[in-house]
Amino acid sequence: xxQAAPDLERLLQPAPLEPLGxxxxxxxxxxxxxxxxxxxxxxxxDRTMTENNFWLKKIEISVSEAEKRTGRNAMNxxxxxxxxxxxxxxxxxxxxxxxxxxxxxxxxxxxxLLRNYLLVYYPHIVVPPLPEKRAEFxxxxxxxxxxxxxxxxxxxxxxxxxxxxVASHPILCRDKIFYLFLTQxxxxxxxxxxxxxxxxxxxxxxxxxxxxxxxNPDKRFTELKHYSDELQSVISHLLRxxxxxxxxxxxxxxxxxxxxxxxxxxxxxxxxMGDGLQSAGHHMDVYASSIDDILxxxxxxxxxxxxxxFYAEALRAVCRKHELMxxxxxxxxxxxxxxxxxxxxxxxxxxxxxxLKGMTTxxxxxxxxEQREARIKVLEEQISEGEQQLKSKNLEGREFVKNAWxxxxxxKEQKNRDLKEALIxxxxxxxxxxxxxxxxxxxxxxxxxxx
Amino acid sequence: xxxxxxxxxxxxxxLPAGDASGDSPCALLPAEALALDGDEDDLEVFSKDASLxxxxxxxxPTMPTSPLSMINQVKFEDEPDLRDLFITVDDPESHxxxxxxxxxxxxxxxxxxxxxxxxxxxxxxxxxxxxWLKGKLEEAHPTLIIPPLPEKFVVKxxxxxxxxxxxxxxxxxxxxxxxxxxxxxxLTFSEDLKVFLTAQAGELSAHKKQGPGLLSKVGQTxxxxxxxxxxxxxxxxxFVEMNDFIEAFSQKMSxxxxxxxxxxxxxxxxxxxxxxxGPIHALWSESEEDLADTLGGVAxxxxxxxxxxxxxxxxLSEALLPVVHEYLxxxxxxxxxxxxxxxxxxxxxxxxxxxxxxxxxxDLLTEEIGKxxxxxxxxxxxxxxxWERWKxxxxxxxxxxxxxxxxxxxxxxxxxxxxxxxFLAAQTDLYAKEPSEDKx
Numbered sequence: 001x002x003q004a005a006p007d008l009e010r011l012l013q014p015a016p017l018e019p020l021g022x023x024x025x026x027x028x029x030x031x032x033x034x035x036x037x038x039x040x041x042x043x044x045x046d047r048t049m050t051e052n053n054f055w056l057k058k059i060e061i062s063v064s065e066a067e068k069r070t071g072r073n074a075m076n077x078x079x080x081x082x083x084x085x086x087x088x089x090x091x092x093x094x095x096x097x098x099x100x101x102x103x104x105x106x107x108x109x110x111x112x113l114l115r116n117y118l119l120v121y122y123p124h125i126v127v128p129p130l131p132e133k134r135a136e137f138x139x140x141x142x143x144x145x146x147x148x149x150x151x152x153x154x155x156x157x158x159x160x161x162x163x164x165x166v167a168s169h170p171i172l173c174r175d176k177i178f179y180l181f182l183t184q185x186x187x188x189x190x191x192x193x194x195x196x197x198x199x200x201x202x203x204x205x206x207x208x209x210x211x212x213x214x215x216n217p218d219k220r221f222t223e224l225k226h227y228s229d230e231l232q233s234v235i236s237h238l239l240r241x242x243x244x245x246x247x248x249x250x251x252x253x254x255x256x257x258x259x260x261x262x263x264x265x266x267x268x269x270x271x272x273m274g275d276g277l278q279s280a281g282h283h284m285d286v287y288a289s290s291i292d293d294i295l296x297x298x299x300x301x302x303x304x305x306x307x308x309x310f311y312a313e314a315l316r317a318v319c320r321k322h323e324l325m326x327x328x329x330x331x332x333x334x335x336x337x338x339x340x341x342x343x344x345x346x347x348x349x350x351x352x353x354x355x356l357k358g359m360t361t362x363x364x365x366x367x368x369x370e371q372r373e374a375r376i377k378v379l380e381e382q383i384s385e386g387e388q389q390l391k392s393k394n395l396e397g398r399e400f401v402k403n404a405w406x407x408x409x410x411x412k413e414q415k416n417r418d419l420k421e422a423l424i425x426x427x428x429x430x431x432x433x434x435x436x437x438x439x440x441x442x443x444x445x446x447x448x449x450x451x
Numbered sequence: 452x453x454x455x456x457x458x459x460x461x462x463x464x465x466l467p468a469g470d471a472s473g474d475s476p477c478a479l480l481p482a483e484a485l486a487l488d489g490d491e492d493d494l495e496v497f498s499k500d501a502s503l504x505x506x507x508x509x510x511x512p513t514m515p516t517s518p519l520s521m522i523n524q525v526k527f528e529d530e531p532d533l534r535d536l537f538i539t540v541d542d543p544e545s546h547x548x549x550x551x552x553x554x555x556x557x558x559x560x561x562x563x564x565x566x567x568x569x570x571x572x573x574x575x576x577x578x579x580x581x582x583w584l585k586g587k588l589e590e591a592h593p594t595l596i597i598p599p600l601p602e603k604f605v606v607k608x609x610x611x612x613x614x615x616x617x618x619x620x621x622x623x624x625x626x627x628x629x630x631x632x633x634x635x636x637x638l639t640f641s642e643d644l645k646v647f648l649t650a651q652a653g654e655l656s657a658h659k660k661q662g663p664g665l666l667s668k669v670g671q672t673x674x675x676x677x678x679x680x681x682x683x684x685x686x687x688x689x690f691v692e693m694n695d696f697i698e699a700f701s702q703k704m705s706x707x708x709x710x711x712x713x714x715x716x717x718x719x720x721x722x723x724x725x726x727x728x729g730p731i732h733a734l735w736s737e738s739e740e741d742l743a744d745t746l747g748g749v750a751x752x753x754x755x756x757x758x759x760x761x762x763x764x765x766x767l768s769e770a771l772l773p774v775v776h777e778y779l780x781x782x783x784x785x786x787x788x789x790x791x792x793x794x795x796x797x798x799x800x801x802x803x804x805x806x807x808x809x810x811x812x813x814d815l816l817t818e819e820i821g822k823x824x825x826x827x828x829x830x831x832x833x834x835x836x837x838w839e840r841w842k843x844x845x846x847x848x849x850x851x852x853x854x855x856x857x858x859x860x861x862x863x864x865x866x867x868x869x870x871x872x873x874f875l876a877a878q879t880d881l882y883a884k885e886p887s888e889d890k891x
Contacts, residue, residue, distance in 0.1 A: 227738060230738045231735075231738065234731065234734055234735040234738065235735075237731055238731045238732070238735065241724060241727050241728050241731060242728070244724045245721065245724045245725060245728055247724075248717060248720045248721035248724050249721055251717040251720070251721070252714065252717045252718050252721055255710060255713050255714050255717055256714065258706070258710045258713075259707070259710055262703055262706045262707055262710065265703060266699075266700075266703040266707075268699075269695075269696055269699045269700065269703075272846060273846055273849070273850070276850075280853070416741040416742055419742055419745075420741075420742060420745050420878075423742075423745050423746065423749050424745070424875065424878055424879075426749070427749070427752070427871045427874055427875045427878070428875065430752075430756075430867065430871045431868060431871045431872060431875065434864040434865070434867045434868035434871065435864075435868065437860065437861075437863075437864035438861055438864045438865060438868065441857045441858075441860040441861045441864065442857075442861055444853075444857045445854055445857035445858055445861065448850055448853040448854040448857055449850070449854050451846065451849070451850045451853075
């Protein structure tokens, strides 16, 4: 452990505080520290991958337990919540034994805090989503209660999944706050808040404004946004129907259970048919109870789909960031253009556009040449500054697009792999259900025939 | 298909399978072919190649129904009857008069019996007429187990009186009713049945007016009420057992009827939801590239499973529900039969009691008592025989109905299994072929 910690300390940096949107800053620093050799012109991607793999092999993360707790909340009122045990194990050699290195308790709100932090500091990354806060797409047997043990169990799995996704992300896994989340129980919240990330977050309003006003966003992002809307819509629809189908299926199976009871009673009054009825009834009971496991498995499948439902939101967040940056850029360009024009007007003395100064000049008399010179000078300074800013904003924007798009490609492949696997596992579940059905009804048929 | 009755499990195809094993391969319905051993599968006699021309010449070649339905009608009674009376109920038609709206059904008869004037009859009857027939049969044979009629109207479920499902269900039940009567060794020769099958409308109403007048009917009812309040003194042991069985059976049947209806309802709602499930996946596949193939595959699997569900539903409503419901109604009939038997015995007992008190008219009374004793004896004998017959049929019918349902369920799951397995095979093939191929 002692050996591991310093390595990681060096590897990890707190997320860059200035300037925002320069996502490589932290990474380059990390890479710089590690590597002896020259900086490649290839992006840090390659380096991070190897380092990431190296790091991954060192760590296993699990959310192994959930516990109900009571405590006092911010308003000093008593509340009940669930705490989750997050365990980290380090693996010395590949395929070697794992040793428990860290173990601490976290509640859902702390996971949320971590995620919100990552969203702010890695706006170009499709940040993995958390499992749902409240049970949705519930069918009648499942309760919508957050304290329900089944819900808590599924949430535990979802939280573990979240941490694994972050840990396996080439960029996110290197974040210090993430590392501390896994290793430092007390005081972690304060550290996160100290980064001041909340202040750095783009306001919702600003983002909305940008979405409406931006003139030339990258077409790929527009398409991506459209896609993420479609994905969200279709998956929610699917989940809703699935829940209803599950409900009905549950009803069909369970009602058959009543046959079991009645056949059994009936067999008491029958001589020849008695045995057949009795054993057929037993099979009806088996049939009725088989649905519980079937639907439990299906619930896990639904959770896999849900993850991508929530991922759609993360995709949209990246698109929004791009729109914001683009809008910012457009505004800066516009501002610069207008200053240049003003300058030109002052220099040549022509007033082409309406301006307040122009009006007052007309009303109150022209200004002195000295005053005009002064103003031109100020404007020229502003213009020069503006040109610098525009250049760097442009650069930022292009970097953002490049890096975001790289992560989006990574995400797309992950999504296709995961969803394909999920769909195939659904087919496997259906096959298993059919086989059980065939068996039960074959047995029942035999009993009926013997009656 | 007329007369969808629960034949023995037929397997996946709707046709009776197999060839004749021996004696009379092609003939559809000659009497000898039906004198079967208990062990032989009845269906073996009826090869798929059997044609109408092989039938008895007395039966017209232009049968209103398919040979298959004939087979079914014959088959459901597990007796080597000499079947010479074939009845079908079909073609419901709505009639609107100023007073009422009602439905009539076509009742078509084919027969080779001498006592019928012709070999073919076609009449139209309404529910009231069936009710009349049942009443007459009950009157003539108070302790025989008369088949039940479908209910007058279905109150629960708010089924509109004349909606298509209701009419079809009723038609099937009426068909069964007449065929059961035709198969009954005694009832089949009822004069009232003959009139019902052959009389044109005017004749039927004329015939209905005959028989005990209103006053005598009222008198009968009064006596019946008085006697039923008195109750029977000592029911013979066998009838006590019978009564107990009927009570328990009736209770179980009522539950099974409810359960079966409920299962149908749940399956129906499941089917309704499933109809939406496949199309969503198809819609999703339109926004995807790499996933489009897989999603499309899932969509078509779900659609196929949905179709299989629909077939399963039909099977349930054709094979199981009518049988269960009929036996529910039968159990009510049976209770009526028990009451009538008790009534006859009570009549005897009351007369016998009167004899011990009265000193005058002893000769007359003794004579009457003699007659009543005969009546009781006949009634009990008739019931006893019919009871055994009924129980045998009940066992077969219930067994067939449930075995058939189980078969259909197996078939349903097998179809779904095949669909998903072929999807999986296709997907894993693709998996093996392209680890990460570039797709155009």
